[in-house]
Amino acid sequence: xxxxxxxxxxxxxxxxxxxxxxxxxxxxxxxxxxxxxxxxxxxxxxxxxxxxxxxxxxxxxxxxxxxxxxxxxxxxxxxxxxxxxxxxxxxxxxxxxxxxxxxxxxxxxxxxxxxx
Numbered sequence: 001x002x003x004x005x006x007x008x009x010x011x012x013x014x015x016x017x018x019x020x021x022x023x024x025x026x027x028x029x030x031x032x033x034x035x036x037x038x039x040x041x042x043x044x045x046x047x048x049x050x051x052x053x054x055x056x057x058x059x060x061x062x063x064x065x066x067x068x069x070x071x072x073x074x075x076x077x078x079x080x081x082x083x084x085x086x087x088x089x090x091x092x093x094x095x096x097x098x099x100x101x102x103x104x105x106x107x108x109x110x111x112x113x114x115x116x
Contacts, residue, residue, distance in 0.1 A: 002026035002105045004095045009110030012085055016114070020080040022095030022107055029076035032099050036069065036080045038091040038112070045094060049080060062088070085114045 008020040020036065035050040049069040050058045057069055068081045078095065095107035 002097070004097060004105055004107035006093065006095050006107045006110040009093060009112045011113045011115065013115050014085060014087055016085050017081070017083045018085065018112060020082065020093055020095075020110060020112075022078045024076045024078070024095075024097055024105075027097065027099075027103070027105070029097075030073045032097045032103075034069075034071055034078040035096040035098065036078075037094045037096060038089075039094065039109075040091045048093070051078065082112070085112075087114045087116050090114050 003025045004022055006020060006022045008018060010018060012018055031053050033050060033052045036048045037045040038048050039045040046060065048060055048063055049067055051069045051071050059067060066082065066084045071078045082089065090113050092109040093112050094109045097105045
């Protein structure tokens with residue numbers, strides 16, 4: 001059974017930092033593209049950052065220079081370091097592991113709240 005367990009969310013003031021982690025079990029981690037999404041109430045999930053199996057990273061424009069995604073294959077962990085947080089970064093952050101359309105898995109989400 002594939003499991004993605006996120007941690008690290010919480011409440012922080014604007015300008016602060018948080019580090020999200022996602023530990024994956026039940027699959028061989030290294031070939032998966034790992035992605036962090038976030039969702040605002042009443043809106044669709046949006047891709048925040050991704051890291052491919054070869055280490056290539058991708059970010060939405062609004063977080064470039066502030067967020068950094070990384071992976072550690074031996075511990076099957078993907079992390080998202082979030083610096084200089086803004087109130088508009090508030091949302092539920094979800095971890096996604098994708099190898100193919102048939103092998104696409106989600107975590108339960110972790111709440112990030114940034115106060116003004």
